[in-house]
Amino acid sequence: MITRFAPSPTGELHLGHVYAAKVARDLARKEGGLFLLRQEDIDSSRVREEYLGKIEEDLKWLGLDWDGDVLRQSDRQKAHVEALEKLKQMGLAYPCFCTRKDIQAALSAPHGNDGGIYPGNCRGISSDEAARRIASGKAHSWRLDAGKAAETHGERFFIDLRFGKTQVDVSVNGDAVLARKDIGIAYHLAVVVDDEFQGITHVTRGDDLLGATHIHRQLQAVLGYPEPVYLHHALVCDENGKRLAKRDDARSIRHLRESGYPPDEVLAMAQP
Numbered sequence: 001m002i003t004r005f006a007p008s009p010t011g012e013l014h015l016g017h018v019y020a021a022k023v024a025r026d027l028a029r030k031e032g033g034l035f036l037l038r039q040e041d042i043d044s045s046r047v048r049e050e051y052l053g054k055i056e057e058d059l060k061w062l063g064l065d066w067d068g069d070v071l072r073q074s075d076r077q078k079a080h081v082e083a084l085e086k087l088k089q090m091g092l093a094y095p096c097f098c099t100r101k102d103i104q105a106a107l108s109a110p111h112g113n114d115g116g117i118y119p120g121n122c123r124g125i126s127s128d129e130a131a132r133r134i135a136s137g138k139a140h141s142w143r144l145d146a147g148k149a150a151e152t153h154g155e156r157f158f159i160d161l162r163f164g165k166t167q168v169d170v171s172v173n174g175d176a177v178l179a180r181k182d183i184g185i186a187y188h189l190a191v192v193v194d195d196e197f198q199g200i201t202h203v204t205r206g207d208d209l210l211g212a213t214h215i216h217r218q219l220q221a222v223l224g225y226p227e228p229v230y231l232h233h234a235l236v237c238d239e240n241g242k243r244l245a246k247r248d249d250a251r252s253i254r255h256l257r258e259s260g261y262p263p264d265e266v267l268a269m270a271q272p
Helices: 015-032 048-060 073-089 099-107 128-137 145-152 187-197 212-223 253-256 265-267
Strands: 002-005 034-039 093-096 141-142 158-161 164-167 177-178 202-206 230-235
Touching: 002 048, 002 099, 002 128, 002 202, 015 048, 015 202, 015 253, 015 265, 034 048, 048 265, 073 158, 073 177, 073 212, 128 145, 128 177, 128 230, 145 212, 158 212, 164 187, 164 253, 177 187, 202 253, 253 265
Parallel strands: 002 034, 158 230, 202 230
Antiparallel strands: 093 141, 141 177, 158 164
């Protein structure tokens, strides 16, 4: 068994992160497996270098030690791009030239998609027209053609230790973004590629990401990756029932440390 904790270094660790790390570590340790740490630092617009060290320092202070070296996702960009190129060659990724304003206008139009899922404006653009726009310097992202991917991989399921067996539903997310205009390869593709690279057998994360697993199972299927087991755990929330965010300084590990709380008390506080 191999699990991982994969925070984004865009702010201080808080109690929700601690719980997520505990779940991943405890699951691996119970089975004599490995617990890995991956810094998901590809969003250059939000990542701050100083948080990389702070995250590792806070985890060590809490006794949440990991196995092996820390993987920085930004060091894996070549592999991410190769995976995207493979999807392009399979005809499962297409360029999207829509701005946020374009998408919002399409969603708010009569008979538009009330759920906020991308309406597929660019899915039908011919390859010649798409190439012409790209050559002219037109900004674009890349999206997964979820319907075509489903035709390729057929019926798929994923197993979650909390929610059971779930059938993959392409309507949950529609044609998700694989590469963004501003940062390059996006979360959905990068996390799938890196989980496969690290041999992750059990993906543990908050249940707010349960919907993303439908995309991830599609990508794993078409890229020929093994299927991990999932555990989407409950979230740590504030007194109003709202999940913790990095801007919630009062529940950051740094603040709690400086306020005199010992590690065992902080660990005990990190509960849903």
